[in-house]
Amino acid sequence: MRDEDGGNLRSVRRAVTALELIAEAGELGVSELGRRLDVHKATASRLVSTLAERGLLERDPVNERYRLGFGLVRLAGAAMAGLDIVREAHPVLESLAERTRETVNLGVISGDSVVYIDQVTGTRSVVAVSWIGRRTPLHCTSNGKVLLAFEPREDRERHLAEPLERLAERTIVDPAVLRTQLDEVVRTGYAQTIEELEEGLNAVAAPVRQADGRVVAATSVSGPAFRMRGIDLPRMARFAMEAADAISHRLGYVERARNVG
Amino acid sequence: MRDEDGGNLRSVRRAVTALELIAEAGELGVSELGRRLDVHKATASRLVSTLAERGLLERDPVNERYRLGFGLVRLAGAAMAGLDIVREAHPVLESLAERTRETVNLGVISGDSVVYIDQVTGTRSVVAVSWIGRRTPLHCTSNGKVLLAFEPREDRERHLAEPLERLAERTIVDPAVLRTQLDEVVRTGYAQTIEELEEGLNAVAAPVRQADGRVVAATSVSGPAFRMRGIDLPRMARFAMEAADAISHRLGYVERARNVG
DNA sequence: CTCGGGAGTTGCACGGTGCGCGACGAAGAC
DNA sequence: GTCTTCGTCGCGCACCGTGCAACTCCCGAG
Structure with missing residues (x-):
């Protein structure tokens, strides 16, 4: 069924x-x-x-x-052009990359993966491999965690019900642990991954909302663990959230009173 | 038929x-x-x-x-990842953009249009609209002229047989004129368009060859007519050709004796 | 050289399946 | 209220896509 x-x-x-x-x-x-x-x-x-x-x-x-x-x-170009989100988001992503000097991605959910629809590489990155169009799992990327956290409950549970593939030593494979983290994502407004996708790669991400308030995308900042240490992540997350809010604003979302203290 | x-x-x-x-x-x-x-x-x-x-x-x-x-x-991401051309070309495109300080595109032929598979925007460009995935006609873009010029004779004639749509005042709509230009493209090794796609936009492009010598892509440099004047185009074309040759080299193409004096 | 095997294409006949039709419920416009 | 337009769902027939098999190439082994 x-x-x-x-x-x-x-x-x-x-x-x-x-x-x-x-x-x-x-x-x-x-x-x-x-x-x-x-x-x-x-x-x-x-x-x-x-x-x-x-x-x-x-x-x-x-x-x-x-x-x-x-x-x-x-066709994909048309698909991306159809959505004005890329157009609206790009300049914001650029300034985010400039501020953080790390790689910035814009991801959406498609089926059971994250698909990256735009990317700006930080000035410090050595290798400039394009991730646009690449797909990664939901449970071990910061983008994915954000998108998962703000999904309707039924979709979220359906995704959690499937086995969580281990891609690195620190990948979270216990649905209960992940569920706790997702709740915290909703509470704090950002997600982080610490070497969960691949060894030595950390990232933070924040939700982008369209006019009706639905979370449709996530912006992430990712970099090597030696530059983005655990202690740096909250600061990076703040940048990501500011950028995400700016994009949301451009998409017509007006912030209403949320349950944030 | x-x-x-x-x-x-x-x-x-x-x-x-x-x-x-x-x-x-x-x-x-x-x-x-x-x-x-x-x-x-x-x-x-x-x-x-x-x-x-x-x-x-x-x-x-x-x-x-x-x-x-x-x-x-x-799917498109997989399509582009499958071809190593983007991966090989990207750093070359970046240095080309840096040298020319204009927007640089990598285009391939698909059906009867040019599809852009990578782009680097020059530092001087104001607006950063992504052309990746966009399609434009063959007859009024520099990329298109290059790809058309190096097509097998039958394909080239089939494309020339179809009506050439006028997109700007200076668009070439006479097949005979275009044919003459294409012959010159083969001779000189680069193509140019002067406000043929849209008013105030000039461009030059050069062919990229894969290992077997076939032309599979074109690199272009495009910019506003006031910065890229007619007199500047040959110099820009030289840069584009150098970049295109560098990419061809990375793809395994070794230059053999050509009919260039 | 011949022979064998695997890849890809084409003609043919049959059976399943995707097609148009029409009915139905829902959501506006007036 | 009526009338229209939209999208979905059953139904039965025709037709189209399927599998089979034969065919041609192209390698590589012997």
Whole structure:
């Protein structure tokens, strides 16, 4: 009773699954894809052929395998342009990066992961790997904790019910511990992760609200543990919260009396 | 005989069309989508329901219309990560932006448009609108001219056969004129546009080659006409070409004897 | 060289499935 | 109140997508 709802157009659903499989594998051949989709390779062949025709897939000219196409980038660009949140948030993120001199991300929830829709790298960062479009779990990122904390109760519990994958030594895998932390996130207005996603990486995040008050995104500041020590996090969190509030304000959210002392 | 090839899974094809329509319109209701797809609204309802279930679409909680979902951003991120071109190109683009102090883009061809897959904004730019994922026509952008110029002859002619839309007063709409320019692009190694995309915007671009010598992307430098005057363009083009060559080198391309004097 | 195996595509026939139709409930406009 | 528009849901038929198998390439082994 969890994927029984909604429409059930078999081939469309299969097409999406195919895209996700290819996204995960990097590139895939027809037979291999058919095997993973559990369909005949002829069916897989027709499917990828259709998707490639529309630019969502491309076939490598040398090894003839399929990979994701730039048509997806085009659609994603439209998806991000459609939401004015990126447009409104970007300058704020830039000043946040300048103030903290660390990497700043804007993340939203999509399914059971965080998706980063904008990023500004701090002047001090050495490597400038783009995280835009990358997905990470909800339970071990600061963005994810914020988004989880402000979800409606039922969604939150559904996410907590699933097993929490351990990605680092300090990843929180006990739902009870996480639940306590989430309550504190709601209370304090920010979340932190201390080497929970990967060793040596700390982060803080704060919620961004749209006009109706719903939390739709989170801004995070992340950096190496030696620069962002535990004692620095509350100060960084303050910056993140100020930035998040500024973005919320630009989105039309007016702060009403909240239960903050 | 132009969309007859390839697979023809009706509902998959319709799904992609639906995504493109919604991308163009911003957001769409079920009936409206059904009308544009020329199907019964019940069919459209099932289609969007399936797509929304998989995160490619999301429905606005207030007006119940559908818009593109962040699942697309996730897929696009994987698409870009799959290609190492962005990873290799980014630092080069940064130094190019620093040298020219203008906005730098990396574009690839997708269907009949240019899609920008990375961007670094120059220190002088006032507005920092992200073009990543945006699509622009081939015939009136410097990136597009480069990509067009180095296409296989048949693809190039097919693109030239289609009507060239006028987007600005100085947009080139005569295929013959454009063809002459493209030949010159191949000869000189760079392309330029002078207020052809929009009034007051100039740009130059140079080709990026992958290991087998094929041109897969173009780097461009663009800026307002008062800073990038016609007389400045050759100098800017030299910078763009140096950057493009550096990226090509990182992608494994070794320069062979070309027909350059 | 031949032979075997795996990958990808195409024609064909059948059965399942996605289609349009119409009905229904809900939410405005007036 | 009526009337319209929207979105969803059953239903039955036609049609389309599926699996099968045959085919062509392309490697690599022997």
